[in-house]
Amino acid sequence: MTAAAAPGPTELRLAPLRQGFDAGFAEAPAAEAAAGEAVLTLRLRGEPFALRLSAIGGLAKGRRVVRLPQSPPGFAGFSSLRGRLLPVWDLAALLGLSPAGDAPWQALAAGPTPWALAFERFDGCLTLDQGGFHPYAGGGPAAAFARQAAWGPDGPRPVLELALLQAGVLALTSSTQEHRSP
C-alpha cells in the first residue's frame, strides 16, 4: 500500500463545507437574522434582475400554467399555488422583452391581490445591507419598473418593484379591455 495521495481540488472544496456543516451543530442558534435586505436574483434573456424578497409571497418552480385564449399580451395564464388560483404574468413580456418560451419559475406577489410573475432563470437569494443598494439610473426595459440597483458579486442588477409591475399589469389589462369593448 503506498502513501495516501495528495487531496484533489474536490476534496479541498468539500473539506470546508464538511467542517462548516459539522460546526453548525456545535454553534449556538443565532439570535436574529443578519441585518440587511434579501433580494431574489434572476435573469431574463440573460440580463440580471432582482426582486425584493419582502415583496414576494412565495417561490415555486414547474407549476403548470393554463393558458387562455385571447389572452392579453404578457399574460401567461392561470396557475395554482398554495391552494389559490392566481394569474401568472410573463415578467419578460411586461418589461418589453421578447416573450420567454419557457418560464418555469413563478414568484407569488405578496399582498392581498393574488398574482404571480413567471421568469426563466433563478440565480439565488442575495442579502445586502443598505450600502448594497443604489439608485437605478440606467435605461433599458427596467427603467420604468426599477428605482434601485442591487450590487452583488456579479455587478449591479435593477431591483424590480412589484408595485410598479402591478400598475403596469393593470394598465395593460384596462387598455386591453378598452380595446375589446366596442
Add this chain to the structure above:
Amino acid sequence: MARAEWTFGQRIGAGFALAALVLAVVAAFGHRSSARLIDNDRLVEHTQSVRQEVAGLLSMLKDAETGQRGYVITGDEAFLEPYTQAERTISGALERLRHLTEDDIDQQRRMEQVQPLIASKLAELKRSIDARRTGGFEAARKIIATGRGKELMDQVRQILGDLDQEEAERLQVRFADSEASVRAAQVVMLWGGVLGVLLIAGLGFFIVRTLSREIIGAVGHIQSSSSELQVAANQQSIGSREQVTSITEISSTVSELLATSRQIAESSQRVAHIAGETAQAAGKGDQTVQRASDSVATTRRHMDLIVGHMLDLGKKSQQIGGVLEIINELSEQTNILSINASVEAAGAGEAGRRFAVVADEIRKLADRVGGSTKEIRTLVEEVRAAVNTTVMATEGGAKAAEAGTKQFSELAVSFQGIVGMVGTSREVAREIELSTRQQATAVEQVTLAISNIAKATRETDVSAGQTLQTAKELTQLARVLSRLVQVEAGS
C-alpha cells in the same frame, strides 16, 4: 542508244567507220571497174589472139598455096617447104582456134564449116602436087584449072573473114566497155575521194567540236570536283584528327568503363552475398513480426477490455449525473423551501425572526449544495467527456491495433515477399555479376576495336592527305587539259 550517251571511242569509231564505209564503197567501185577493165583486157587479148590465129591460119593456107604453085610451076621440091611447113602446123592452128572460140556458138559453127574446107583445100593442094610429081605440069594444071582450089580458098577466106569480122566487132565493143569502165572508175574514185575527204573533214570537225565541248565541261566538272574534293579532304583530315582525339577520349572512357565493370562485378558478388544474409535476416524479421503481431493482438484485447471498462465508467458517470440531478432538484427545492420559509417567517413577525435565521441558513446551505452540485455536474461532465475521449481514443487505439495487426499481417506477407525478392535479387545479382564479366570482356573487345578504329582513322588521315594531294594534282591536270582543249577549240 542515244547519240549523247555515246562514248568518245564510239563516236570516233563511228566517224572512222563511216569514212571507211565511204572508202570501201569507192574501193569497191574501183575494184569492180578494175575487174571489168581486166576482164575487157583479157577479152580484148583473147579477141586479138583469135584474130591473130585467124590471120595465121589464113597465112598458112597462103603459104601452102604459094609452095604448091611454086612446085607446080618449077617442079623444084624446094618450093614445097612453105607447103610442108603449113601442112605440119595448120592442124595445131585449127585446134588453138577451136579452143579459143569454144565459148562462142557462132564461131564454133564457123569453125565446123571452115575445118572441112581447109582439109579439102589441103587435099586439093596435095593432089595437084602429087599430080605434078607423077603426071607433070599438065596434070597439075588440069587439076588447078578446075578452079576447085580457088573456090575452096574463097569459101575459107569468106568464113575466116566473117569470123575475124565478128571478133573485130567484139573488140570494138570491148574497147568501148573498157573505156566506159575506166571513166566510171575515174568518176567514182574522184567523187568518192572528194566525198570521203569532205565526210572525214566534217566528222573530224564535228567530233572535235563535240568532244572539245564535253571535255571542257568535264574539265570544269573535274576542277569543281577537285576543289570540292580538296575541301572534303581537308574536312576529312580535320575530322580524322578530331576523331582520333575523340577515339583517344573514348578509349580512356572505355578503360574506365572496364574498370567500373570489374568493380560492378565485384559489387554484384558482394550484393549477392549481402542478399543471402538479408534473406536470413528477413526470415528472422518474419518471426519477429509474427511475435509482434501476437503482441498487438494481445494489446487489442486489452484495449477492448479498457473500452468495456470505460463504457461502464461512462454509464456510472451517467448514473452519477442522474443522482446529481436529484441532488440538484433537492437543493433547488430546499432553496425554494427556505425562501418560502423566509417569506413565511417574515410574515410571522417577531416570532418568525429566528425561524427566518434558520431558513436563511438552510437557504445558504442549499445554495452551497446547489453550487457544489453544479461543480460536481461540471466534473461529472468532464469525467464523461474524458471517458468519451478515452473511449474514442481507446477505440481509435483498438482500430489502430487492429490496423496494426492487419499491417503486421501485411508486413509478414511483405517480409515473405521480401525473402522471395531478396532471393530473386541474389539471383539477379549473380546474373549481373556474370553479365558484367561478359560486359568487361566485351569492353576489352571494344577497346581492341577502338584501337583498330584509331589506327584506321590515322590511315584515313594519311589517305585524306594523299587525297588532298591527288585533288591538287587533278586540279592542275584539269587546268592543263582545259588550256589544251580551249587552245584546240580556239584554233
